[in-house]
Amino acid sequence: xxxxxxxxxxxxxxxxxxxxxxxxxxxxxxxxxxxxxxxxxxxxxxxxxxxxxxxxxxxxxxxxxxxxxxxxxxxxxxxxxxxxxxxxxxxxxxxxxxxxxxxxxxxxxxxxxxxxxxxxxxxxxxxxxxxxxxxxxxxxxxxxxxxxxxxxxxxxxxxxxxxxxxxxxxxxxxxxxxxxxxxxxxxxxxxxxxxxxxxxxxxxxxxxxxxxxxxxxxxxxxxxxxxxxxxxxxxxxxxxxxxxxxxxxxxxxxxxxxxxxxxxxxxxxxxxxxxxxxxxxxxxxxxxxxxxxxxxxxxxxxxxxxxxxxxxxxxxxxxxxxxxxxxxxxxxxxxxxxxxxxxxxxxxxxxxxxxxxxxxxxxxxxxxxxxxxxxxxxxxxxxxxxxxxxxxxx
Numbered sequence: 001x002x003x004x005x006x007x008x009x010x011x012x013x014x015x016x017x018x019x020x021x022x023x024x025x026x027x028x029x030x031x032x033x034x035x036x037x038x039x040x041x042x043x044x045x046x047x048x049x050x051x052x053x054x055x056x057x058x059x060x061x062x063x064x065x066x067x068x069x070x071x072x073x074x075x076x077x078x079x080x081x082x083x084x085x086x087x088x089x090x091x092x093x094x095x096x097x098x099x100x101x102x103x104x105x106x107x108x109x110x111x112x113x114x115x116x117x118x119x120x121x122x123x124x125x126x127x128x129x130x131x132x133x134x135x136x137x138x139x140x141x142x143x144x145x146x147x148x149x150x151x152x153x154x155x156x157x158x159x160x161x162x163x164x165x166x167x168x169x170x171x172x173x174x175x176x177x178x179x180x181x182x183x184x185x186x187x188x189x190x191x192x193x194x195x196x197x198x199x200x201x202x203x204x205x206x207x208x209x210x211x212x213x214x215x216x217x218x219x220x221x222x223x224x225x226x227x228x229x230x231x232x233x234x235x236x237x238x239x240x241x242x243x244x245x246x247x248x249x250x251x252x253x254x255x256x257x258x259x260x261x262x263x264x265x266x267x268x269x270x271x272x273x274x275x276x277x278x279x280x281x282x283x284x285x286x287x288x289x290x291x292x293x294x295x296x297x298x299x300x301x302x303x304x305x306x307x308x309x310x311x312x313x314x315x316x317x318x319x320x321x322x323x324x325x326x327x328x329x330x331x332x333x334x335x336x337x338x339x340x341x342x343x344x345x346x347x348x349x350x351x352x353x354x355x356x357x358x359x360x361x362x363x364x365x366x367x368x369x370x371x372x373x374x375x376x377x378x379x380x381x382x383x384x385x386x387x388x389x390x391x392x393x394x
Contacts, residue, residue, distance in 0.1 A: 022128070025120050029055035030112055033151055034063065034097075034218040037107040037242065038183055042190050043164050044104070046183050047215035049148040052094060052110065053124055063097040064127045065090045067147030069140070087147070089127070089136040108240040111222055111233045119227075123158045130154075143202075143309060144174060148215045162228045167208040169224035176202035176309070177364055178382070179214055185249070186367065192255040195366035197301055199313030200357075215227030225256055240357045263371040270382050279386055284330040287379060292324025314363045317350040318376060335392050344384040351377055 068090035070076070081087045101108050115123065129135060140146060156163055174182075177198070184191040211217040227384040251257050266287070269280050294361040299321050301310035316354040329337065351373060358365045 005119040005138070021072075022125055023058070024118070024285045025053070025055050025060075025124055026057045026068055027117050028057060029053065029060070029117075029120055029124075031115055031120050031123055032110045032112045033218070033222060034239075035109045035111070035215045036101055036295045039104045039106050045190070046180075047148075047216050049151045050097070050177060051123075051127060051151065051154075053127070054094075060257075060346070061094040062091055063094055064131065065092065065097070066138075071371065081301075081305065083141075083308075083310075085140045086137045087137075087140040089131050089370040091127075091131050098240060105242045106240070107238065107242050109219065109236060109238050111219065111236045114215050114227065114230060114234040119159060124155065124157070143210070143213045146213060148218045149213050151218050152209070152212050152221070158212070159227060163232070164219055165209060166224045166226065170211065170218050172207060173205050173208065173211070175204060175364075176210070176213075179206060179211065179217075183214070186252075187249075187256045189255055192366055192368045195364075196315055196319075196369070197298065198309045199302065199311050199315075200363035202309050202310050203361065255368070256371075259368055259371040263375040266379055270378055274382060279383070281331055284379070284383065285327045288327035288330055290322040291319045291377050292321055292327055294319040294325055295321035312363070314354065314357050315365065315369075317354045317357075317367070317374060320347060320350060323347075336387055338391050341384050341388045341391060344380050344387065347380050350376065350386070351380070361392050 015349050030053075032052045032054075034048075034050045034052050036050075038045050038047050048065075048067055050067070052062070053064070066087060066089050066090045069085065070088075076085075098108065138145060138150075152165070177195070178195060181191070182200075184194070206213075208221070212221055222233050225238070266283065269283055273279055294315050298310075298313050298316045298319060301307055302313050302316070326340075326343065329340070354365070355373065357363050
């Protein structure tokens with residue numbers, strides 16, 4: 001019994017000593033939230049958020065950044081595809097942090113938080129403990145767990161119910177897809193790919209808090225947030241201003257150009273085939289291989305990954321996975337299966353359902369896919385008539 005008391009006292013002393021040795025910020029310390037503008041790379045398109053802690057008396061000017069990830073191909077791409085990507089909390093000096101954004105020509109704004117000395121130290125100690133190797137990693141989710149959502153979540157965890165997010169700053173609440181497109185040029189491959197990969201689940205209206213997956217809305221929210229009844233933000237300032245640069249866009253390299261060109265090409269070949277009563281087997285195999293392969297990828301993202309935004313993706317109706325197998329059938333010159341005309345009618349039906357879902361906005365499809373739908377519809381209809389005649393002659 002005596003030994004148990006001594007051991008308990010020893011470990012309690014160590015615990016107390018550990019807390020006693022935690023560095024305390026001076027009364028003049030300041031804590032702020034940094035918001036950074038978008039960059040040219042896709043992963044920087046949506047901006048960035050971070051905490052900054054300054055205490056000149058102790059030589060502290062640190063940025064706590066929840067947006068750090070290990071770019072180590074090929075595992076990075078595998079983990080990203082599977083929805084198992086982990087981000088980390090990093091800590092670096094403010095000058096080093098700013099230098100990267102200056103090189104990328106991105107703006108940086110700072111919101112100084114109005115916190116008591118006790119609240120500053122509570123937040124500081126939370127970030128320091130979260131920075132420990134065993135605590136710093138977290139599973140990334142683009143909408144619900146990223147560098148921007150972490151800012152509000154951490155403040156709420158540290159400050160509790162005394163922190164209140166108010167909704168009055170939003171004139172309109174947007175869907176997740178609309179919020180994404182506020183940061184994207186529609187006629188780009190990245191925009192086309194995002195709309196293709198993400199499902200109907202992102203076409204629901206985001207709550208006020210859910211808008212905070214974007215750094216811009218974190219900044220706007222904090223300007224309408226109170227702590228114990230007073231404004232959370234004491235003042236706001238711009239640290240970096242970008243030099244204006246005109247982005248060069250090349251229409252000939254855009255998805256709209258290539259999808260339209262594909263539409264015209266397929267329509268032209270279909271007219272020639274119809275006139276000559278022949279079928280271009282290579283074209284048919286290409287169309288079915290590409291749509292089938294795209295459909296298989298979308299099904300994989302929907303059912304076999306941890307992504308929350310790729311479910312209920314009705315792009316699989318027009319990019320139908322089974323087309324991949326049919327592509328091999330269409331390479332054959334003879335021996336047309338008797339069921340092929342019915343399959344083509346089935347595809348036309350799926351295409352019609354896709355258009356109906358788009359009209360009623362059950363899922364908002366990329367406008368860049370619109371040239372592909374008449375292309376598929378015309379080719380399917382031609383093939384149905386072509387194979388219908390061949391099977392009737394048997």
